[in-house]
Structures are given as C-alpha cells and as structure tokens.
Amino acid sequence: MPDHDTHLDEQLTDLRTDLRNDVSLPHPAAILERHRQRRSRRRLQAGAVAAVLVVGALMPTLRSTNAAPATGGPPTADTTPTSTDDRLVTNLQFAADGTGYATRFHLPDDGPGEPIPPFDATLLTSSDGENWDEVGTIPIPERTDLYLIGDLTVLGPEELVVDWRSEKNPTSSASARIHSTDGGRTWQDVPMPDVVTEVVPAIPDHAELVPACSVDPTKRPPCTTPSFTVVLPGTGTSAVLANPPPLLTPVPGSLPTANGRWWAVGQQPDTKDWAITVSADDGRTWNTVTLDLDLANDSRSNNIRASVVSMDDSLYASFVGPVPNNRETLRGIFRSDDDGRTWRQTWTPAPDQDDLPVTGTLVAGDDGALRLRESPNLLTFTDGGTTLTHTVHLGLGMVGWTRKGYVSGWRSYYELSTDGINWTKYDLPME
C-alpha cells in the first residue's frame, strides 16, 4: 500500500504539472479589456429596468466570441464617447538612432447587442523619447478571436512591423503582420507562411527575434514546438537561422545585449535540462551550457522567464521559474566572463527564501549593481551578483530592454533609464 500511495502521489504531482503547463497566461491586455466590458455592462445595467432586462437577455451574446454583429454594426471610435481610461499604450520600442514608436489601443465601449467591438490602434512616434506625436491609425486584421495583441517591432528609424497574435496563445506565431517603411504612415501586408522557409546565415543589423511555433490546433496548447524567427529589415518577412541554437523550445531575447550578444534559453534535447546559449557572432555559432536551476525537468518554456544583460565585460542572467509549490519565483543569478562559454551561479535562493516572482528584465547599472524591479519587490544584487538586498518598493512596473535603454510602465506614461540607476518618467499622449 505505501508503494501505491507513493505512486499515486507521483501521478498527482505529474498531473498537476501538466495541468499548470496547459494553462497559458493570457496577455494582461485581455484582463483590461474584460474589466472594460464589465464596467460597460454595469453602466448599462444602472440605466433603467428596461435596459437591465435587455442586457440580461443579451449576456450570452456579449460573452460569445463568435456572436454575429447586431443590426447597425458595432460602434466606431467616431460615434462612441471616448475616455482616456479606455486607452492604453502596450508597446514601446526604439530604433538604434533613438527614434521611438509606441502603439496605443482604444477599447471603445460596447453597446447592447454588439459583440466585442474591434478596438482601434494608433501609432505614436518620438524623435527624443520625450515628445510624442500621433502618426496615424494602424490597420487591424479582421478579428478571428476575442482578443488580439499587436506586437510592435522596430527595425529602423522609419521601418517597423506589427504582429497580430491571439491572446489565447501570446507566444505563438503571429497570425498576421503588417510592415511599414515610412514611419507608419502606410502599411503593407506581409505573407505569413505556416512554415518559414527563408534561411539566413546570421542575424542582420537592426533585426529582431520574435516567437514562432508549429501550430497544431488539435493539441493543447496548440503551439507544440515553440521557437523563434528572425524579422528581417527591408521586407519585414521572417527567416530562420542556418545554425539555430541547439535547444528544444528555445526562447530568445528579442534584442541583443548592450554589447551585442544574442541569447536564448531552452532545454537540452537529450536530457531536457535547462540551458543557456549565447552567440557572439550574430547567431552563426552558439555557446550552450546546462545550468543547475533546481527546476523540474517537466517545466516548459511558457513558465520560464529569463533575461541576460551585459555589464562591463561580463554577462549576467536571471531565471524565474516554478518551484515545487507551483509558484514562480527567482531561481538564480548567473555570471559568465567568457561570452557564455562557462557560467557560474552567483546567487541561489536560500531554502527559506520568500517567493520573488519578478518577471521583468535584469537591469545592469552603471554603479556595478544588478537590479530586478517589479512592484512590490526591488532586488539589488551587488558584489558581482552575489549579494541580494531585498526592499519593498511599490509602484515599480515590469522592465523591458530596448535599443535606447530600459523602459518600464506603459499605458499613459513610461519610464526610461539609460544607466540602470536613474529613471525618467515621460507622459504619453492619450487624447
């Protein structure tokens, strides 16, 4: 009987891991849109008894992703009263020369009888990161899912692409892509083949890496083999590397580190151990090293969050992943002094360490400290990444890495840091 008990416990643990991995985390924008729908419904319900009855009768329609439009069509931005609360900036990127672009979504109120209306998207641009102007509307593909996410990739001062993905699988390949070479004033559709056949020997200057996968709709999750492609300047098309990282389900940084190193994390094909790989020659060759992360081997790429930064002549990596209690927390800080040929773990969580679910990018400061900042945690690693100082600091947004520096915030403002220490807040136009 004890053997049976142990076996049952093992099976339950495996099933728990499988279930958790089957649950993909929707993009936060989906929660915002759902919140907006709730608010809209509550306003309608407060209107009049008759209105309440109408709304109640139509609730199934409002909730349905495939409901047919009501007579008269959905409201448009021109006819629907708008509020800055309904607008948010979800993407902000910079070209190498400092030209900034951001996508601002407007989520108009939905009236009774309409399905979820299409939001509209506006492109913003700035030459200095401080003063932002509207460029124009970004074309949105016909919606095939309840929520769509528009991911912005900036390939040059005047060149950018927007990838549209389903929020249900935000790490999957884009379902549609548009490309602009005139700063977003005009857009062209980019063919998105199911299988990318173009091969490049190296990652070109100004290119970015974006998620991709082979989609099998009969499986959950449908993105069965997460990988990535290179978005090529000039055409906005996707290509694969001639010599890709030798890892299963590699998850790359979309941009190189400040000293020009490309990186990815993933699992070793034979052992399924988690590993990090670094290229110092634009993706032609990769240095791959297995890390002792104390993570279950059945952890998958969708619940591992890693970042790599350069500081002085070293690379530092942070890993956030699941621990036995199923919570995702910081599992280690690693350092390489030889372009990723070898790594050593400089910080390991103590057994009684509180969970540190910090999911943003590691920030390399000009003062020699590394920081992970995401409210309510501000983690500062000093002494070469070995000593952790943990303070509680509210109001810190998740950090991302851009070609201009570290950015945090978004929605109606963002913060920028070029030295990893000082942050400057800039407002974004929401009217």
Added chain:
Amino acid sequence: MTTGDWFEALYQGSYRSFVLTAYALLGDLGEAEEVTQEAFAVAYGRHGRVARADSPEAWVRTVVVNLAKRRGRRRAMLDRLLRRGATDPDPPPPGEHLDLHAAIRALDHDHRAAIVLHYLADLPLDTVASIVGVPVGTVKSRLSRARAALARQLSPQEADHA
C-alpha cells in the same frame, strides 16, 4: 497593465493556481480559465480595495471561488430545466495522465473537489475546508476516501500495463 506593479505580480504568480482552484469546482478547464480571468477583471476594477486587503491573493481567490460556485449552480439549474441530467464538461486536455484524469473525473463532486483543490491546486487543508464549506476533518476524510477510490480505479490499468 497599469496598476502594474503588485497587480501584475499577483497575476503572474497566481493565475495558474486560481485556474486549478476553479477547475476543482467546475470540472472544466476552459470554464475555469474564463472564471479566473473574470475574477482578475473584478480585482482590477477594485484594485484599491484589493491592495489594502490583508492578502490580495486570498481576496482574488475568494472571487474565483464565488464565481465558480455561481457558474456551477447556474449550469446545474439549466441542466435541470433542459432535463439533460448531469453536465458533460469538455474532455480533459490530452496528456500523459489520462487514466488518472479520468479517474478523478469519475469521483463525485465533493471528493473530486477535495482532490483537485489539495493535490492539483496545491492548497492547504484549511483553505480547502474554507472553500468547500466543511470542517478540516471532513476534508481529510474525503481525501482519504478519494485516494482509495483512485487507487482502485487505477490498479486494473496498471495490471494491464504490466
């Protein structure tokens, strides 16, 4: 996400656990995801109150549980009205543990909820007791009976594989 910060940390850290909590009560992963997203939307609209709560995580989990129970009741009522009898939730996600998954789904509601909440959502016994509204001793008893039932259902399969 604006309230960014602590809310996003809660979202990133607890979403999957909440889904499994709702799954314990609904038996349907898709509905559980729907309920969990709705709960986070509620929490986002009341972020000031949630932030002041002793435990924002417990606050949102309570909303998840309440929404799941409400949805379960509504579904049961519709089933009775439509004379369909027991509901037939979506099939379980494909995986390597179909036998165990099927065995859990074959348990009655109370025993399934105890197993899923404690072993799959990884909640402590007192939290499970609070969610299902029974004393901790009853939860232990249900877990014990549920484990025995699972072992009985799984053992023929193992014999077949041997």
